[in-house]
Every structure is written in C-alpha cells, then in structure tokens.
Amino acid sequence: MPVITLYRQLQGRLPSGESTPRSALIREDASPLQAQRETLDIVCRRLSAAKVAYFCVRPMPGHPPVVAVAQRDRERALTTLASSGRPLLAARLPYGKGARGRAPEEIGRMRPLKRVAAQLHDAWAVRVGLYFTSPSRTLTIGPEHGCDLEFWAKQKGMLIAPRPNPACASVPAKAKAVQGGEELFNTLVSAGQGVRTYRTRPEFTRRLVGDIDFPIDAVYTWVDGADPAWRARRDQALAEGGGPTGTLSEMATTEARFTSREELRYSLRSLLTYAPWINRVWIVTAGQTPPWLDTTHPMVRVVDHKEIFNDPSVLPVFNSHAIETQLHHIDGLAEHFLYLNDDFFLGRPLPSRTFFEANGITRFFPSLAHVPFGAPESEESPVHAAGMNNRRMLEDLSGRTLTQKLKHAPYALRRSVLYELEERFNDEFEATSRSRFRRTSDISALSSLVHYYSYLNGRAVPGNVEYTYVDLALRKTPAKLRRMLARRWHDAFCLNDTAPTTPEQDALLVRFLRAYYPTPVPFELDQGGSPARRS
Incomplete structure (x- = not known):
C-alpha cells in the first residue's frame, strides 16, 4: 500500500x-x-x-x-x-x-x-x-x-x-x-x-521431494566508516601502500565505499520481514558492533575478521573482495546461507525456494550488464577487473567464457562448495585475502566466481528476481524511491552510491527506509538499550 x-x-x-x-x-x-x-x-x-x-x-x-x-x-x-x-x-x-x-x-x-x-x-x-x-x-x-x-x-x-x-x-x-x-x-x-x-x-504431513527442510543462515559484511579508530587504521594502511600486488584504484578508496547511514539496520528489517525463514544472522566486522544491536540474542552473532582469516597477520583489510574469500570459515555457519551487503534489501515476501532447491542446488541471478573484455591491469573499475580475473580462471578450467555480471541481490551459497573452490584456486584466494584495498589482481569469489563455477558443475541454476538498482547520487532518485514505496513490486533492490551524497540525499534515504521497514527485528535495541518498539 x-x-x-x-x-x-x-x-x-x-x-x-x-x-x-x-x-x-x-x-x-x-x-x-x-x-x-x-x-x-x-x-x-x-x-x-x-x-x-x-x-x-x-x-x-x-x-x-x-x-x-x-x-x-x-x-x-x-x-x-x-x-x-x-x-x-x-x-x-x-x-x-x-x-x-x-x-x-x-x-x-x-x-x-x-x-x-x-x-x-x-x-x-x-x-x-x-x-x-x-x-x-x-x-x-x-x-x-x-x-x-x-x-x-x-x-x-x-x-x-x-x-x-x-x-x-x-x-x-x-x-x-x-x-x-x-x-x-x-x-x-x-x-x-x-x-x-x-x-x-x-x-x-509427509516430507515431500520439494521440501526445503535445511537451515539457511544469512551473512552480512559491515563497516562503520565514521568510526575514528577504524579511519585511523585505514589511513595508516593507505600510507603503507595498501597491499602487496596489483594496481590500487581510486574507486577502491572513495569515501562512498565506507559511508554508513544505518543501512544495516533496515536491511536486516527487510530480511526478517520478507524472508522470516532465515535461521541465524552473522555480521562480519572489523571489531565493530552497531550500538543498536542486541548481541545477546541467540539469533545474531557479530564475527570479527580475526576469527575467520586464515592468516590474521594480513589484517586490517578494507577490501570486501578479501573479506569475502574468508566468510565460509565462520565457525557454526550453516551449510546453506545467503550473503548480503548492507545495501541489499528485500522488497516483498520471498520463499526460500527463490534461492535454493530442495536438493541443495543454489540459484543465482544474472544481470544484463557485462564484464568488459580487456586486461584487468588497465581497468579502472575494481569490479570489472575482478570479473576479468574470474573469467580467466573459468576459461582455464572449463573453456567457457563468463560475460555477465550478477545482480546486486542476496547471493545463495554453500560452505562446502566454497571450501572446494578455495582449495582449487588457493593462490588466487590467498592473494586476494592479502589485498587491503581493492586491486586489479583481486577475484570476486562470492559475488560472481562461485556461482558460475557451481553452474558449470551442476550445483547452481539461474533464477529470477524482480530487481532494481538505485544510485542515490542521481537527480531522478527521489521520484524512483516514491514509486518503489508506493508500489512495492520489487523482490529485491540495491541502494548504492557511486559518488559522495549530500546531506539532503542521505536524509531522503533514511526517510524512505524508515517508511518501507517500520518493524524492528527481534535483536534490535532502542536508544535506551531496551528491545526496540515496533514503529
């Protein structure tokens, strides 16, 4: 409505x-x-x-x-x-x-x-x-x-x-x-x-062939870019060069990549409002915890980077590609899980079969956008460079060429497949995990590589979601948000910013999120530290 x-x-x-x-x-x-x-x-x-x-x-x-x-x-x-x-x-x-x-x-x-x-x-x-x-x-x-x-x-x-x-x-x-x-x-x-x-x-009451009866967890990566201690570590890492290999892109260090407007709070609300079948939520951070999160609640756990990196000596890292190569190491994580960035949102109810088949096969959502052909070393976009590296790896493995990106929607994953992928491409996983900032040598393991690898091995199939992407910095965004709120016809959407936003644009986003997702999650605290009231 x-x-x-x-x-x-x-x-x-x-x-x-x-x-x-x-x-x-x-x-x-x-x-x-x-x-x-x-x-x-x-x-x-x-x-x-x-x-x-x-x-x-x-x-x-x-x-x-x-x-x-x-x-x-x-x-x-x-x-x-x-x-x-x-x-x-x-x-x-x-x-x-x-x-x-x-x-x-x-x-x-x-x-x-x-x-x-x-x-x-x-x-x-x-x-x-x-x-x-x-x-x-x-x-x-x-x-x-x-x-x-x-x-x-x-x-x-x-x-x-x-x-x-x-x-x-x-x-x-x-x-x-x-x-x-x-x-x-x-x-x-x-x-x-x-x-x-x-x-x-x-x-x-019979257990049917098509019943999904395995637990499905959700994993978020999150950072509070306004935290002075975190910013000091980031600035020191930049001064030290940011990592051992590859070209460091200016797009990898833009402030827009680390801005937080409490998107995590509302992304979690979207998840539990429209996918309440989620079993447990894991939030992976660099020693940070949202002040509104009740960490004593059994449904949620905050995981520090130190707990999941094979080599904690490479920390701190400020590169989501690096962090993603380690998420399957979370102790206690279910075999089947969704991976979300905090700018991913569900827009209406989705059953678990949107992301998984009852036999465990995962679904992925190809985009119409292409990974350009060319050399990653000359590519300004770290996302495109990682896609090019993924393409090379799959071509060497199977002779098939990856051309399509994936939609910025929840990624359905299996821990066992990620461990297998890490073992097969150990050098690439390790190199990416050591890149403190996004570099042209990175791979994008969770947002692209594993899905096409699984597809080629018969363990993933393409799926469909009604999806849209919103760039918060564009002039047409206010009108688009109004339509989205009025119609609520998207299964999923991504609210991203390709450039720094103004205070007015940030305030607009907050109003939109509060209106679209007024129902707090069970592990949300109010300003006084008590369980949040529904608003």
Whole structure:
C-alpha cells in the first residue's frame, strides 16, 4: 500500500486516492508472516468453536495458508466467520488463479464477509483476509496475505480438492485429523522454526521431494566508516601502500565505499520481514558492533575478521573482495546461507525456494550488464577487473567464457562448495585475502566466481528476481524511491552510491527506509538499550 507519511515528507502533498484502509488493525509486529498467522488462527479458532470440521492443506508455492471444509459445511463456515467480530474481508477466488504478488483487486473485489457471505453459496474457494498496518501507517498488509478457504466435494467416501496442492487430490472423508507443524502450511516459515501446530490430514504431513527442510543462515559484511579508530587504521594502511600486488584504484578508496547511514539496520528489517525463514544472522566486522544491536540474542552473532582469516597477520583489510574469500570459515555457519551487503534489501515476501532447491542446488541471478573484455591491469573499475580475473580462471578450467555480471541481490551459497573452490584456486584466494584495498589482481569469489563455477558443475541454476538498482547520487532518485514505496513490486533492490551524497540525499534515504521497514527485528535495541518498539 502507498505511504501517506513519506509522500508528505518527500513531495509536500498527498497522492490522490491513496490511504490506509480505515478497517486496518494496528500491529507493532506488522509483517506478511504476522498477517498470515493471525488470519489463519482466526479462521481455525472460529471453525473449531462452531464445530465445523476442517483441516489445513499444504499451499502451492507462494500462496497463503489454506483451510479445507466440506462443501456441505460451506454456508456454516462462512456464516461463523462473518460473525467473528473481526473486520474480515472476502472474495471469490477465480479458478486457476494464483495469489503470489497479486493485489486483492486481481483476486476479486474484497468486501466485508458479513455482507457477501450469502453470495458465496456456490464458491469453490474464497480468500479471507484483513488489513493490518504498522503504528506509523507506513506499512499496510492486505488480504493477499490472508487465508484461502476451500470447499471440498464428497464423492464415494472421499473429499475431492477443488484445485491443485503439492500433496494430494483427495483424502478419505472419515479419516481422523492429526496435528502438523506450521511450516507445512505457511511458506514463510522454515522447518523447525514454527511454534504452532494445526489440524490437518496425514497426507499433508509427509516430507515431500520439494521440501526445503535445511537451515539457511544469512551473512552480512559491515563497516562503520565514521568510526575514528577504524579511519585511523585505514589511513595508516593507505600510507603503507595498501597491499602487496596489483594496481590500487581510486574507486577502491572513495569515501562512498565506507559511508554508513544505518543501512544495516533496515536491511536486516527487510530480511526478517520478507524472508522470516532465515535461521541465524552473522555480521562480519572489523571489531565493530552497531550500538543498536542486541548481541545477546541467540539469533545474531557479530564475527570479527580475526576469527575467520586464515592468516590474521594480513589484517586490517578494507577490501570486501578479501573479506569475502574468508566468510565460509565462520565457525557454526550453516551449510546453506545467503550473503548480503548492507545495501541489499528485500522488497516483498520471498520463499526460500527463490534461492535454493530442495536438493541443495543454489540459484543465482544474472544481470544484463557485462564484464568488459580487456586486461584487468588497465581497468579502472575494481569490479570489472575482478570479473576479468574470474573469467580467466573459468576459461582455464572449463573453456567457457563468463560475460555477465550478477545482480546486486542476496547471493545463495554453500560452505562446502566454497571450501572446494578455495582449495582449487588457493593462490588466487590467498592473494586476494592479502589485498587491503581493492586491486586489479583481486577475484570476486562470492559475488560472481562461485556461482558460475557451481553452474558449470551442476550445483547452481539461474533464477529470477524482480530487481532494481538505485544510485542515490542521481537527480531522478527521489521520484524512483516514491514509486518503489508506493508500489512495492520489487523482490529485491540495491541502494548504492557511486559518488559522495549530500546531506539532503542521505536524509531522503533514511526517510524512505524508515517508511518501507517500520518493524524492528527481534535483536534490535532502542536508544535506551531496551528491545526496540515496533514503529
């Protein structure tokens, strides 16, 4: 939903026809997961109280939770939900239509259930939902994150599903119900993470071939470029020459590379709002800790460079290429993990299958931008130079030529593959790890090399994300941020700066991030050192 508050701040006017629904329920923990949980719980509680037999069905990928009721109980089910005392909305689901990414009006006009219950007497499936909003009113979540009510027909002692699901087309009409974990019915919850159980049928509790039931961690690299102690170490390293080999580019030391506007705080909010299935978060730093981070929380851990570098004597380093060659050394890191920079953001809910297949294969997201042909030694861009070095290594290994960059979106990785890559290209890994600043001799192991290496070895496949890149220094950026906030149609985006920004541009970014991500993460502290309130 569009955000009124931010429009007032950025445009000085109110967009026509845009508002938060009056029926929206305020929730401090507003998120797609919260909306789906609360709506599903309401539906199950009301049906149980009215003694309407039901069972939860495993949804198709990207769909909200599904509750099944026999066709003969359709009117009783709709009547009891309509009298629940909550402002439930409902719409008939068109046959064959999915829900992921669809606005309520594309599903069918959502109307108060108590008004339309009688009109749904022949529906085969109904979307039931509520509107929720954050206290700031900058995040509104609608019925697209509600619950689908299906009506199963009885035929020859069997209940027949009205539409496909991942498990089965029918279940015995008189079979006993069992309890199933939340992860079976909510695609935003991972195995072992759910805290709820729901009434279901045995057919929906099976471990399916396509189930992702392994933990997926997240790793961030972060630096506070305003820290005087860190700046002193950086300036001393620059005075000493910055490293042993390769040409040092001016782009490797620009202030824009180290500026922090609390992007990490909001990137973490984006991650846990839109990928709440993440198991654990690791933040890799040079002895720094964000003052707002609760390091005692079991879900997060700060990792010092000294803990992961094979040769700590090369420290300090100020080169993300060098740090990335060592991330798989994190003690306790899950085999499967996402790697993110603090300027990466998720823009809407993404299931874990966006990044991984159930057999462990990773997905990567090629960009239309190319790695230019030429010699890395004459290349001004450290990113291009690293891509050229990656290309040479893969050509020597396989005879295949790398031409495409990858999108600046979360990178799906496997520790075992990184260890294998490090062993195969030990000289290149070691040389890059010793480069204190980005140099033309670097490789980009995590943002390019490992993905194409894995693809050539059958352990990665190209994926798709709706993505955009935002350069904060451009004049058109304010208008673009307004559109992004209003539409929220990107799966992921990167907020980067290719040149130093002005205080006005920095303030604009902060307002955008606060509006897009108002819900704090569980390990976030407020200014007083207490767990942060939802805003």
